[in-house]
Each structure stands twice: as C-alpha cells, then as structure tokens.
Amino acid sequence: MILQIRVVARHDTSGLKTFATCRCSYLEGWLRENRVSSQWWTSSTPEKYNTCIPNAMTLSRRQNNRNQKHIMGAAQSVEPVDLKGKVAIITGANTGIGLITAKEIAKMGAHVIVASRDPERSLAAVEKLKEESGSQQIEFLQLDLASFASVRDFAKAFHEKNLPLHILVNNAGVMALPQRQTTKDGLEMQMGINHFGHFLLTNLLLDDLKKSAPSRIVNVSSEGHKMAKMNLEDINCEKPGSYGPWRVYGNSKLSNILFAMQLQKQFDQEKVDVSAWSLHPGTIRTELGRNLEGITGYLNRTIGPLFLKTPEQGALTSIFCAVRPEALQSRGKYMSNCREAGTWHANEELAEKLWKLSEDITGLKG
Numbered sequence: 001m002i003l004q005i006r007v008v009a010r011h012d013t014s015g016l017k018t019f020a021t022c023r024c025s026y027l028e029g030w031l032r033e034n035r036v037s038s039q040w041w042t043s044s045t046p047e048k049y050n051t052c053i054p055n056a057m058t059l060s061r062r063q064n065n066r067n068q069k070h071i072m073g074a075a076q077s078v079e080p081v082d083l084k085g086k087v088a089i090i091t092g093a094n095t096g097i098g099l100i101t102a103k104e105i106a107k108m109g110a111h112v113i114v115a116s117r118d119p120e121r122s123l124a125a126v127e128k129l130k131e132e133s134g135s136q137q138i139e140f141l142q143l144d145l146a147s148f149a150s151v152r153d154f155a156k157a158f159h160e161k162n163l164p165l166h167i168l169v170n171n172a173g174v175m176a177l178p179q180r181q182t183t184k185d186g187l188e189m190q191m192g193i194n195h196f197g198h199f200l201l202t203n204l205l206l207d208d209l210k211k212s213a214p215s216r217i218v219n220v221s222s223e224g225h226k227m228a229k230m231n232l233e234d235i236n237c238e239k240p241g242s243y244g245p246w247r248v249y250g251n252s253k254l255s256n257i258l259f260a261m262q263l264q265k266q267f268d269q270e271k272v273d274v275s276a277w278s279l280h281p282g283t284i285r286t287e288l289g290r291n292l293e294g295i296t297g298y299l300n301r302t303i304g305p306l307f308l309k310t311p312e313q314g315a316l317t318s319i320f321c322a323v324r325p326e327a328l329q330s331r332g333k334y335m336s337n338c339r340e341a342g343t344w345h346a347n348e349e350l351a352e353k354l355w356k357l358s359e360d361i362t363g364l365k366g
C-alpha cells in the first residue's frame, strides 16, 4: 500500500482528492479547516510512514500557528439562554459531541433525556452529566437506532412520561464501517442508524414538537456528506460491490441534510413554529473513528488526536442551533461553525424523494 499525505490549501477543492488518496478523514478535515498549503509526501512501506507523517505534522504545526487568527475566528462559545421548563432529547448523548451537548443544555436548565443504546455506559454518563452540570433533571431512556422496534419503544416510553418536547438533537452516529452490516430490520447499518432510525424517531415525536412549539430539531451531519453517491434504487447497498464504507457514510450524512431541509419545508407549509437544521460539528476527537481499519485506523490512533478539536468545540454548532435565537435566521440550513455553510448534492427534489423512500422503509406509510 502507498501512503500519500497531501497538505492542501483550504479553498482548494482538491481537499477531497486528499481524502481519496490519504483516506484519513480526520487529517483531511483538519487540513481543510485550517487552510494548510499544498505539499505531498509519499511512502510505500509502513516503516516509511514514520518519516512521512512527522514531515506532514511539522508543516501542519507551522501552518497552524500562521492560521491562528482563522482558528480564533471560529466559534469559541455559545451564549447561554434560559431553558427552564424546556425538555430536550439528545441521541448518542453518552459520549463525544452528544455528551457535551447534553451537559451544556442541562446547565441552561432544560430537562435532558439521554437517548442511547448501552445502559451501563449511559447510566455512567448520566451520573457524570449530573455532577458536571449541577442539574438533577437528566435521565436515560434506552434507544437503539439500529432497531425500529427499539425506536418505537423509546417513543412510547417518552410519551408515557407526559412531557413536552422542545429540542430534539439527532446526534448519534457510526462512521465508515469497514464491511457492510445490517440493522435488526435488514437495512445497511450506517444508513439505518444515521438516517432511517432518526427519521422514524423524529416522525414519532413530531406531534410532541408541534404541540410544544416553538421547538427545534438538530441533525448532526458532516462535511463527509460530500463523499455521497446516492442511489435511491439501492439505498441499502444490496447489489454486489455497491458498498463502500466512506461513500455510504457520505450518503447517510447527506440524508441528515436532506431530512432537515424537507422537515423545514413542511413546517413552513404547515405554518408551525418548529425549526430544523443540519450541521457539521468540525473534525473532533471522539470515539467516532473506532471502526477504522488499516492505514486510516493507524493514522486515527497515532497522529489523529494531534489535529482534532475537542468535543467541547464540536458541540458548539449543535448547541447554537438548539438554543440561540440568531439560529432562527438559518432555519432548514446546513451549518458549520455556528453559521450557514455550503453543501454538495443537496437539492429539494432529492430531499422529497428520500422522504418518500424513508416513509416506506420505516413503515410510517402503509
């Protein structure tokens, strides 16, 4: 295998070529976010990675210092608002970006529901959240997005609590599973968890959000949506050879964007005060790379942490969309760094088609 690291200019679309060649999402994302200039290193053997990687890192650090102004220009904090009496559900809130989002929203006074799959990890997270936020209004409700039965059970359990719902953060996700895996319902796993599970969950909670309006839905997507090659005829990659870990991650993250667009369109048509966004959190040091193998996994474990932002920084845009009044100017939009950002492939026609397909697949229609 040949490892090539190319350091590229921020506004140069060849950033995506880097991804294809280097196959290291964290490095690529960091380089693009930090306007690093262009240079190549090539290595043909694992032993030589050791010279290749430090070379890239030296330049990256130099560029990092040079671009400090730009980094400082990124969102550093979100002004708190009073959320007393509000209720928020955050999926995947037991770790990473979701955990910090839950903590900050709880600190602002909201009743927070940690919607995650593993009881042991989730209950430990709830204890940590209570301690760090100073709020006791945090609870765990089990949700496995890889099972429609679990999503339905979650919605039922939430309804039994007779609570309003003001904020839904669709944050949970998996990235780049090396081999095609399937959910309990036989769907491709990345699409199943990242999109279809959240699509069903959101729809089962829509009446609650409408009744509690003004309310908000935040879909945590990714710049990785730019790798999408969506084939709605074979969305679950059933055709032989159709599965690609990154392409399918891209499809699932594009779906998060299309879903928010379509939700907003419907809310506007119905004239209900519910707002939806999708967003890129940044390139963040979390457990998301846990499934990466080969050179990508190697880079992720070794140099990845040096380039990545903290989960606190990663949660800023989610929190901004979930609580800030300024975010309402960008309803339905894809956000990054607490402001609107550009998307690839996202258009209204595709959003409508995906919605119909998702209704069929999740059994919402019929």
Ligand SMILES: NC(=O)c1ccc[n+]([C@@H]2O[C@H](COP(=O)([O-])OP(=O)(O)OC[C@H]3O[C@@H](n4cnc5c(N)ncnc54)[C@H](OP(=O)(O)O)[C@@H]3O)[C@@H](O)[C@H]2O)c1
Pocket (backbone or CB within 6 Å): 091, 092, 093, 094, 095, 096, 097, 098, 115, 116, 117, 118, 121, 143, 144, 145, 146, 171, 172, 173, 174, 175, 193, 220, 221, 222, 223, 224, 280, 281, 282, 283, 284, 285, 286, 287, 288, 289
């Ligand atoms: N980190 C980044 O650089 C980055 C960049 C762009 C976008 N994102 C997006 O940010 C979101 C949060 O990711 P993260 O970086 O915080 O990753 P993370 O630390 O791996 O957290 C992912 C969360 O999703 C949960 N999850 C996974 N499968 C689930 C399932 N079947 N049912 C319910 N929950 C499930 C995980 O639960 P367990 O702990 O039980 O596995 C965990 O709580 C994801 O949507 C990701 O695509 C992250």
